[in-house]
Amino acid sequence: xSANSETITSPVLELKNIHKAFGGVVAIQDFSxxxxxxxIVALVGDNGAGKSTLIKIISGVHAPTSGTIRLDxxxxxxxxxxxxxxxxxxxxxxxxxxxxxxxxxxxxxxxREKVRKPFGMLDRRAMMQETQALVDxxxxxxxxxxxMIRDLSGxxxxxxxxxxxxxxxxxxxxxxxxxxxxxVAETAKVEEIVQSLKARNxxxxxxxxxxxxxxxxxxxxxxxxRGNQIGVRETAKTDKNEIVSMITGLA
Amino acid sequence: xFKRTSAIARKFDLQGSVIYLGFIAIFLFFAITLADDGFLxxxxxxxxxxxxxxxxIMAIGLVFVLSAGEIDxxxxxxxxxxxxxxAVVMQEHSMLFGILAGLGAGLAIGWINGVMVAYLRxxxxxxxxxxxxxxxxxxxxxxxxxxxxxxxxxxxxxxxSGSFFGIPSLVLWxxxxxxxxxxxxxxxxxxxHVIATGDNARAAQVSGIKVPRLRLAVLMIxxxxxxxxxxxxxxxxxAAKYTLGESDLMTVxxxxxxxxxxxxxxxxxxxxxxxxxxxxxxxxxxxxxMGLSVSDQMIVRGLIILLAVAISLRDxxxx
Ligand SMILES: Nc1ncnc2c1ncn2[C@@H]1O[C@H](COP(=O)(O)OP(=O)(O)O)[C@@H](O)[C@H]1O
Ligand SMILES: [Mg+2]
Numbered sequence: 186x187s188a189n190s191e192t193i194t195s196p197v198l199e200l201k202n203i204h205k206a207f208g209g210v211v212a213i214q215d216f217s218x219x220x221x222x223x224x225i226v227a228l229v230g231d232n233g234a235g236k237s238t239l240i241k242i243i244s245g246v247h248a249p250t251s252g253t254i255r256l257d258x259x260x261x262x263x264x265x266x267x268x269x270x271x272x273x274x275x276x277x278x279x280x281x282x283x284x285x286x287x288x289x290x291x292x293x294x295x296x297r298e299k300v301r302k303p304f305g306m307l308d309r310r311a312m313m314q315e316t317q318a319l320v321d322x323x324x325x326x327x328x329x330x331x332x333m334i335r336d337l338s339g340x341x342x343x344x345x346x347x348x349x350x351x352x353x354x355x356x357x358x359x360x361x362x363x364x365x366x367x368x369v370a371e372t373a374k375v376e377e378i379v380q381s382l383k384a385r386n387x388x389x390x391x392x393x394x395x396x397x398x399x400x401x402x403x404x405x406x407x408x409x410x411r412g413n414q415i416g417v418r419e420t421a422k423t424d425k426n427e428i429v430s431m432i433t434g435l436a
Numbered sequence: 437x438f439k440r441t442s443a444i445a446r447k448f449d450l451q452g453s454v455i456y457l458g459f460i461a462i463f464l465f466f467a468i469t470l471a472d473d474g475f476l477x478x479x480x481x482x483x484x485x486x487x488x489x490x491x492x493i494m495a496i497g498l499v500f501v502l503s504a505g506e507i508d509x510x511x512x513x514x515x516x517x518x519x520x521x522x523a524v525v526m527q528e529h530s531m532l533f534g535i536l537a538g539l540g541a542g543l544a545i546g547w548i549n550g551v552m553v554a555y556l557r558x559x560x561x562x563x564x565x566x567x568x569x570x571x572x573x574x575x576x577x578x579x580x581x582x583x584x585x586x587x588x589x590x591x592x593x594x595x596x597s598g599s600f601f602g603i604p605s606l607v608l609w610x611x612x613x614x615x616x617x618x619x620x621x622x623x624x625x626x627x628x629h630v631i632a633t634g635d636n637a638r639a640a641q642v643s644g645i646k647v648p649r650l651r652l653a654v655l656m657i658x659x660x661x662x663x664x665x666x667x668x669x670x671x672x673x674x675a676a677k678y679t680l681g682e683s684d685l686m687t688v689x690x691x692x693x694x695x696x697x698x699x700x701x702x703x704x705x706x707x708x709x710x711x712x713x714x715x716x717x718x719x720x721x722x723x724x725x726m727g728l729s730v731s732d733q734m735i736v737r738g739l740i741i742l743l744a745v746a747i748s749l750r751d752x753x754x755x
Contacts, residue, residue, distance in 0.1 A: 267644040282642045284635035286702040295632055296643030298625045306623040 195258050196221045197356050197388040198243070203252035205238055212238040214412045216252070220357065220388040225379070227399040227420075228392045230409035230432055236392045239409070240359045243390070244276045245269030256356060273355030277346045279362035283334050290316035290330045293349045319348050323378050340371025347378050351385065358382060360391040364398065376402055396425050408432055454748050455694050455708055459715050466722040473725045480721065482604070486672070488717035489606040490515070490665035490681075494688045495695070495709040496617040497661030500654045502692060503621070505634035505701030506553060506560035508655060510545065510568040511662035511688070515681025516575035518542045518666030523584035523676035531591045538670070539663040545571060546659020550652035560655070568685075575678040583677040586670050595671025609668060610710070613661070618706040630654060634701025687716045690741040694748045715744075 196219035205213040213235045220226055228236050241247045243254065245263030254261050256272055263269040266276075283292050290312045291298070299308040299315075316330035325344030327337060334342060343363055350358045360379065364372040372395075379402060382389055393399050399406055400420060408415040408431040415431045466475045474480050494511050501508045522538030549567055553560045586592060598605045621627040633640040633650055641647050662681070670676045693699060694715065695708030719740060723733045 266642060270644060276642070278642070282636070282639040284632045284639050284702065286635045286698075287632060291628060291632070292639075295639065296629070296645045298628055300625060305625065306619075307625065307628060 197257060198390075199253075199255040199258075200243070201253045201255070203239070203242060203249045203254070205235075205242060205247065206250050211412050213242070213249075213409075214414075216409075216414045218407055218414075218417065220390060222356075222386045222388050223383050224405070225383060225389040225391060225403045226417075227403035227406045228390060228409065229394075229396070229399060229406060229428065231411075233411070234409040234432075235412045236409055237361055240276065240361050240390070240392065243269070243357075244274055244359055270353065273353075274357045274359065275350035275354035277343070277350050277358065277360040277363050279365045283342055283346060285335045286333065288313075288331045288333055289320070289327060289337075289345050292334060292345060293319070293330075293352060295349075297353070315352075316348075319352055320344070323348050323351065323381065325378065326374075338371065339367050340374050343367060343371070343375050344378060347375065347382075351382060351387075354387055357388045357390070360389065362392050362394060365394065372398070396428060399428075400425065410434055455696060455711055455715070458694070458744060458747070459711055459718075462715065462718060462722070466718065466725075470722060470725050475722060475725055480725075484714070484717045484721050485610070486604060486606045487721075488713050489610045489672075490668045491684055491688050491691065491716065492610050492710055492713040493613045493661050493665045493668065494658075494681075494684060495691045495713045496613050496706055497658035498688060498692045499617070499621065499695075499697050499704045499706050499709045500630055501560075501658045502697050502699060503634045503701055503704040504630045504651060504654045505637060506651060506654060507564065508549065508560065508658040509564040509685065510549060510571060511658055511665075512681040512683075512685045513568050513571035513575060514542050514545050514659055514662035515666040515669060515684065516676075516678050517545065517571050517578070518663040519670040519676035519680045520575055520578045520584060520666075520678065522667055523586050523670055524579065526586060526588055526591065527584065531588050534588075534591065535667065538667045539660060542659040542661070542663020542666065543656055544659070546656035546662075547652070549659065550655035553655060554648040554651035560651075564655075572678070572682075578678070581678060583675050585675045587674075592671045592674050595667045596674065597672065606668060606672065609664070613664070614706060614710050621704070621706050626650075626653075631702060631704070634698075634703075636702070686738075686741065687720075688713070690745060691716045694741075694744045696748065699749070716741075 198220040200216060200218045203213055203216040216239065218226070228239065230236055238247065242249050245266045245268050248262070261272060284295060293316045294312045299312050300306060301308045313330045320327055320330065323344070325341065325348050327341050327345065334345065337345070347363065363379070364375050367375060376398060379389065379391065391402065403420045405417055405419055406423065406428055407417045408428060410432060418427065494515070497511065498508060518538040518541045521541040522534040525537040526534035545567065549560070549564055552558045552563045592598070594605060596606065600608060629640065629645045629650055633645060633647055637647055666680060669680045691712035692709045695705055695712030697704035697709065719737060723736055728736060
């Protein structure tokens with residue numbers, strides 16, 4: 186193992202010995218994981234296993250009690266979510282953090298609106314055009330970039346949320362149960378979009394309760410149980426039975 | 437054709453079109469029934485515009501507050517405190533200090549509201565209900581219920597009876613407030629953040645918008661607008677009294693709601709608030725010209741506001 190080959194294959198995200206306690210409650214214990222660009226890793230585990238907590242640690246919402254986070258090889262410590270965001274980490278939440286009464290393009294640029302010089306007026310046309318180009322590229326089928334979120338289906342909304350993450354993420358996208366609220370056809374569409382993100386050289390960490398989905402999408406599967414990291418498996422080299430017994434602890 | 441009008445409607449934010457139809461309907465009703473009572477005279481119509489100037493400016497501040505998902509009930513009391521502060525300071529000092537005192541009082545009370553709402557996470561309804569009472573009391577005690585005359589001609593001209601290039605200064609203040617308010621609301625990042633916060637505060641938060649700071653800002657905008665409204669009252673009446681702004685609460689809230697601003701945030705219109713405010717002013721004026729007693733005026737006005745608000749809420753929630 187030379188130092189040289191180490192840097193070439195250097196992962197986008199390295200978590201080492203992450204530990205998180207809320208008061209006396211230990212939510213994450215000694216968690217370590219590497220994520221490479223163009224790779225989809227699934228995070229699975231029962232309710233309360235600590236999956237969302239882990240995503241919040243990576244995205245800067247919670248600070249780990251101990252442990253190190255490296256982004257492109259550099260140790261980082263985010264004091265809030267906007268710091269993680271400006272480092273190229275985006276999150277897609279299961280409960281759709283979208284403003285319902287706003288058009289798609291304003292949601293895509295929410296908090297990071299484009300303005301024109303010299304008066305700082307919103308550049309709606311540019312935002313609309315960029316949004317349209319992106320949703321076309323990702324094949325998110327919405328009526329238009331100007332459509333109001335409220336008028337979209339659940340699948341279309343999640344498509345918008347993923348498009349937003351894709352637009353801003355330079356390194357890593359975290360998805361917390363992105364299809365939990367969706368029907369079968371909508372889920373298939375969202376999976377297709379997530380799959381297409383690999384080609385953009387982003388690292389992707391996805392939480393899912395559907396093992397079918399996990400096996401369709403992921404390159405590796407990481408199992409958590411009550412805050413403990415049970416193991417990481419290559420998706421191609423494992424099966425549902427093994428993953429289920431890792432999740433439940435029953436052989 | 438339809439596309440074109442809806443593009444125009446979007447550009448100017450004419451969301452609830454009901455308000456514009458209602459405005460025209462009530463105007464025509466008064467124009468016909470009060471033809472002999474002087475409703476249509478230039479003098480009367482310009483009076484309506486001049487009288488509504490303070491309410492319009494309060495309404496613009498309220499558009500920002502409601503759009504952000506908060507409410508301000510204290511602006512009427514702020515009007516009185518600001519007007520009195522300006523008048524009292526001007527008894528001893530120059531006009532400039534009077535203006536600063538009036539606006540400063542408004543901003544300061546807005547800041548107090550804002551800190552409690554944004555950082556102590558107290559509901560704005562309760563906070564501003566309390567400060568409404570508190571500062572109404574302050575206004576009463578400031579001068580022992582006495583009215584304070586405003587003698588500076590420059591001040592009364594600038595904020596009240598004067599005019600520039602033949603346009604009454606109250607009209608210019610109204611226009612300036614509407615234009616600036618509309619541009620900030622519709623065309624700036626701040627305005628977009630206000631609307632997004634009222635729509636979904638969590639989405640705004642996770643998108644990096646500093647939600648607490650924004651809540652503080654909208655309540656200070658409302659306080660500042662109420663402060664300016666206080667100066668306009670003091671300028672027009674050439675005096676300040678604790679009763680100023682007392683009766684504006686219902687009118688201004690109705691004007692804003694009727695003008696297409698959602699009571700629970702995420703949607704609003706400054707232009708709509710202007711039209712709503714003119715509608716309320718016209719209503720006041722028409723009912724007086726009809727010869728209704730004050731109690732009858734209150735009853736009829738209340739009923740019409742109830743109807744107007746009901747119609748425009750249906751309109752905005754369906755749109
Ligand atoms: N903010 C918090 N304060 C206290 N305890 C928390 C907090 N967030 C999560 N927990 C606890 O941490 C554990 C893991 O929760 P979570 O990460 O939400 O699990 P999962 O997403 O896998 O269902 C649970 O026991 C939960 O009660
Ligand atoms: Mg969870």
